[in-house]
Amino acid sequence: MTEATSDATQQETPQPTAFELIGGEARVRALVDRFYDLMDLEPEFAVLRGLHPPTLDNSRDKFFWFLCGWMGGPDYYISKFGHPRLRARHLPFAIASPERDQWLRCMAWAMEDIGLDEPMRERLLTSFFDTVDWMRNRPG
Template sequence: MDAPETPVYGKADGTLQAVGGLSGLQNLVENFYRIMGDTPEFRPLYDMHPDDMALTIDKLVAFLSGWMGGERLFSKKYGSMSLPQAHAHLIVTEKEKAMWLDCMAVTLDELHYPDDLKAYLMSKLAFPAERIRQVSAANHP
């Protein structure tokens, strides 16, 4: 009997499987927003969100599911979306971008994901974070 293959990040749903499938992703996102809300340095980001975080959590899980190669839950539940345009109403500078990425890094560390997965995710998440910052800068000169 063959040993199960290790998921390859960025290939099919390998990234999603590496974070523990949909349940692992749900746990990741819930912890991300918990840390954001409980950590003074990240709290300004948390305060940009609605008081009821359930929809925010669901939308990020749905988005990341497809982004990680799994089912495209966001388009099924919420329709099409442009990530930068969805955040265009917010003022996102280098400071907020770094805060978001730092909060994700803290979350990945707290959940004890392997270093290679953390490095992969952080390098890939930097791109949409930068696009959101660019669109914000264009909308809020």
């Protein structure tokens, strides 16, 4: 096998996505549900919870649809609503460092609770941080 053939073969084998590595839709749903359960139940997430509507059913569905695509799975959110426009959709909500940090803490807790291994939790938290930090729209 030549080096060119070897390189072509390596390029044809896609790396598994985060969606595949965590276990597909069932695990994404479990993550989303645990995230919102914690937000709803734990006092340390009260500020974050206050940014959401009284019932979280719609938020759970939208976040599930979004995360499936964001993690490399089916683009349910885009097929239903178009481009996520995350920053624009979150502009009505005051998001500063404390809200960002609550969101990340809640997600870290949810990932641990559903049993994601540490390397995957670290990988996702790094990506989540970049996204959530970019969505801050208030000083602090």
